[in-house]
Amino acid sequence: MASDEVRKTGFTGIEIHGHSIRVDFMYKGVRYRHTLGIEPTRANIKHAAGLRSAALFALKSGHYNEADFFPHSRSAESSPQTSKRLGDLCDRYKPLKAVDITPETELRYGNALNVCLKTIGRNRLIDTLLPADIQQLRADLIATRAVSTTNHYLATFAGFLYWCENNGYCGELGKHCVRFTKSSKDPDPLTFAEYQALLDKGCLHPIDRATVTLAVYTGLRPGELLALAIEDVAPDLSKITVQRSITQSVTFKVPKTNKARTVLLYPPAREALKVLIADAEQREAADLQVWLNRHESRTDHVRVLLSPKTQARKKVVNDYFVPSAWNTKWANLTRRAEIRHRPPYQTRHTYACWNLTARGNLAFIANQLGHSDYSMLVKVYGRWIDSESPRELERIWEGMQNMARNVPNLPQKLAA
Template identity: 30%
Template sequence: MVRGHKGLTVRGDSIQIAFTYQGVRCRETIPRPPTQTLLKQLALKRQAILYEIKTGTFDYVKHFPDSKRAQQFRKSRPDLCTIGEALNAWFRRYWEDYERSTQRDYQSAIDHHLIPRFGSLPLADLTAIMVKEWLADLSCSNKRKNNILTPLRRTYEELYLNETLDKNPLERVKNPTATPREAHPFSEKEIELILNELTGQERNLIQFAFWSGLRTSELIALRWKDVDLEQGRIFVREAKVRGHLKGTKTISGSREVTLQPQAKDALISQRLFTGPLNNWVFHDSRTNDAWKNDQAIRKTVWTPALERAGVPYRNPYQTRHTFASMLLSRGGNPLWVAQQMGHKDWGQIRKVYGRWIQPHE
């Protein structure tokens, strides 16, 4: 031990600093020549460490970032972990609980948004105002902002409920209001122009989309076993997202849909191409196999047809809006239309399609 400097020991060309933390005798080596100046600095450092230990503010990693013992103590103090470490640990624990598409979305949010902005910050240092300011500068839709925020919310919620943290700053951060997709339905004339530019399986697919209200991901996951032409109905049970099958978006999304005449005609025509021995109803005619994703339909069928027809571009989701607006304009009961589209109640119908709902006497 160095005379006049309690807790410091010279070891060749290095100095060892000793202290007790959480009942453990700790020794950390400083690989620098033991000059008098350095000894005085380390004596002050040790005093600061002892004071922080006494007041409960000691951060081992801050003082000795390369120490193996520091990493061991960090495990016993998760609140001193970085946000990046906590996010990755949370995601590893719950990875198997999510569908593939959700796994990819959360991984993207963590890798491309949350860790670049907050990853190196200690968990306990995050504040609500930091998150609010970051959200305000984030250039994407409010719906996307909410999705990006979800892994961070769930990480902090778990740590707070487990009493690892004594506060959860995310509780004071409201989700930005996500406005529903605006409806720009096609007119019957536009539908006719688009369908006239299509033949065979492509025409059947798009005609069915206009008159069934299914999402594109549900269209490409439809199987012949879920089609009941005799009773004029289909059963929507799955969706295909990024090439992988998953359950419908919500519990109410799993539903029975009554076939409109035009939708039934499209299926009868499609049966000549893929039924009844094939599994999937709609095939990509270029490969004579099931569609892998909705992007392929957009690029090879939908966009070229609208261009040839001279119809202003709207995304394929607008076929769903078209279906709803047509039924409501003809006096369809909003509750029934909501059920046909897979909404749990008619609140969403009222928000998005209110101007097409016919008043009842």
């Protein structure tokens, strides 16, 4: 008898292959075939039949791990590379995704993926996932989390599923990670009376008053405000250049738009800068590593305007404010001022709303805030844009008359 001759055993999917037993079965169009390497005795054949039944049951229930059932097969020995378990696939996906994102974003993505895998099951085979499983994931996540958090988890998990689809591990599953509709919240700007209360009652130190004034009259994002340096300010205090931001992990990076922008300054902001610069000049310049992306950075030799050391009561404090520290200080300022608490990001909304209420040019305001165009202004701050003022017609007509007086009346060329 040839060594590779195959003989039937009377048990479905159990064959005698040469001098060993081979197990063969199909599941969802995929053939599984393993040679056990044991003699084809009657007892071993019955054992193989039971092993085959158990493997099929594990496949159907989503808990199949090839190495558990067939540890000596060549495919099992390479299971970390070929496994279709969600946990193993995700472990392969994470480092591939990491090359395109910052370390801080990598941590947030990793946490989101871990939560989703824990909910579905890390050992679940991806080819056993159904759209209903993704829908159940959505229901489980939203039951105990905010809409914004749930949507972040779903978007991150969808990216992982799309990667699995592109590599042939599963069918179309990513499209079922539908995000929940989030109710839009209008900006909640400070009134001028609240702003005055912040300065008069909330701020006990000149640096705090200057910082709040600068935030309100420039519209900087909190991370941009905390990373602003003397070297970013024009000598005549007419403008600042926003070219870095600080993160919660005390990492400096480029602004949200990935490019620097120039912000022209109102008189209150100029006066505030005089106070902040006088304080920052007492500190030595430091080399800040500013990350441009995951793999590139630059070094800025600057003196940051704001430092916790200015008002520190402790001997050991950080050199720079991080967003959470500024959040705490802002909460104390609003509490002492006895005004309704808002996140410090509302100073940016205050700048936009005050400019719009004063009928500022939309393109100019968008440029000051770092928006590519003014469509974001219309979308977010529409209620502060007065489009039906009785004075609007008079203002436009006055401008047209001025234009008529200033533009010379050039003669028209006669047609040939």
